[in-house]
Amino acid sequence: MTTAMFQSEWVTPPVRGSSRRASSQWSEVIPIERSGWFVEMATAVLRLGKLEPNWDGSGSPPVSRVAIHQALRMLQAVALQEPPLPQVLPVPGGGVQLEWHVGGRELELEFLPDGLLVYLVVEPGTSPEEGQSQLPREDLVRNLVQRLARSTGP
Amino acid sequence: MTKPFPSFENPPVIETALGVQFSPLVGWGVPHFGLFWSTIRDEYPRFQVVSPLATEIEGFGEETFGKPSAKLELVTEPDVRCWFVHASDERLLQLQRDRFIHNWRRCSGTGAYPRYGSLRPRFETEWRRFLAFLSAEGLQEPQVVQCEVTYINHIDRGGIWDSFADLGKLLSAFSQDLDVDFLPPPETALLNLHFIMPNQTGRLRALLQHALRGTDGAETLQLTLSAKGRPTGSSVEDILAWLDRGREWVVRGFAALTTEAAHDHWGRTE
Numbered sequence: 001m002t003t004a005m006f007q008s009e010w011v012t013p014p015v016r017g018s019s020r021r022a023s024s025q026w027s028e029v030i031p032i033e034r035s036g037w038f039v040e041m042a043t044a045v046l047r048l049g050k051l052e053p054n055w056d057g058s059g060s061p062p063v064s065r066v067a068i069h070q071a072l073r074m075l076q077a078v079a080l081q082e083p084p085l086p087q088v089l090p091v092p093g094g095g096v097q098l099e100w101h102v103g104g105r106e107l108e109l110e111f112l113p114d115g116l117l118v119y120l121v122v123e124p125g126t127s128p129e130e131g132q133s134q135l136p137r138e139d140l141v142r143n144l145v146q147r148l149a150r151s152t153g154p
Numbered sequence: 155m156t157k158p159f160p161s162f163e164n165p166p167v168i169e170t171a172l173g174v175q176f177s178p179l180v181g182w183g184v185p186h187f188g189l190f191w192s193t194i195r196d197e198y199p200r201f202q203v204v205s206p207l208a209t210e211i212e213g214f215g216e217e218t219f220g221k222p223s224a225k226l227e228l229v230t231e232p233d234v235r236c237w238f239v240h241a242s243d244e245r246l247l248q249l250q251r252d253r254f255i256h257n258w259r260r261c262s263g264t265g266a267y268p269r270y271g272s273l274r275p276r277f278e279t280e281w282r283r284f285l286a287f288l289s290a291e292g293l294q295e296p297q298v299v300q301c302e303v304t305y306i307n308h309i310d311r312g313g314i315w316d317s318f319a320d321l322g323k324l325l326s327a328f329s330q331d332l333d334v335d336f337l338p339p340p341e342t343a344l345l346n347l348h349f350i351m352p353n354q355t356g357r358l359r360a361l362l363q364h365a366l367r368g369t370d371g372a373e374t375l376q377l378t379l380s381a382k383g384r385p386t387g388s389s390v391e392d393i394l395a396w397l398d399r400g401r402e403w404v405v406r407g408f409a410a411l412t413t414e415a416a417h418d419h420w421g422r423t424e
Contacts, residue, residue, distance in 0.1 A: 022205040022235070024171045024304055026246050026257045028368025029376055032342050039366070039373075046371030069368075 038079040044088040064113035077138035160409035163421030169306040173255030176296035198238035206233040298388040303400030304380040356383020
């Protein structure tokens, strides 16, 4: 649909340099300035980009590059925190999901094909918390991941 | 005697950018992006809006290390950079109020590096087309303040290098072996070198980064060489003359920074 295509064109491109400053470079690269944690996660996410159409046997399109870029961007944002390794999963329809299950807490970050972020937080003794964000929100994701750490600390 | 100009049968270059920076065009507004696109849309059918490039002019001496100064600028238009992607997916025009850049990139599995000899006239054609557009719209001719030549090279893991203990096999600056009795091989690498061109006509920057390539996830060392400097004037001839000089610095700089063993790997012929 024209509208959806138009929206996807406006999604911020992925990181293209050692810093977040814009550069004249066109080709997409993900700088590895951080730990092996980020390398492992980025590799897993990029692998999803190789899935063929109908990878789920139910007619799903390939995983969207926009979803992959947003997932990489958020992983880079939390790399210094080195949280536990999330599960990296493709989502039918072309999205990417990062999933943590840590000490009774759960965090799901789903990046939809148009780049929209949908999240779910489950913490013991409270109602599940859901939310979404259209814009890249590194601060939001850092806070969500930080909450996981409460269950892994001393 | 001048050394022969380096040439490689299979250079690791995956992208080039030839561009100019100019004083912000008076009268340029967001609608002009669309108007310009309408003149090239047959060849460049896709667009993307991305973050604008900052205004950065190479400075020397006191200009480089002088006191920071506050600058008040009245902004009446949002700062926008537009990408116009060629139908081949191998070429890109980047346009903003003070920038015009033509990129070529290697698409996975296809096409050899087309060589500067064909990229230069391509840039010239596109730049002249942009100038004609500005003239037709009654806008001023750009006052060019800087030119840029950038070559991006990808040297994938598993070829010349397999671990960061092998940096000396790739970069002449690292040809001394590390004292591995004390330090383990580096986990990653980031190298940033700047060189001033003769008579302060520009600056060459070399940046080595450890990265994952977005298209296939391959682990690579990205070696970017970028020459920027002020041409003697704003004419097409002045711009092309500076680009030629910048390209010479990028290519000779690349050859100087890398080892003979690496040159053999890429099939150096000159």
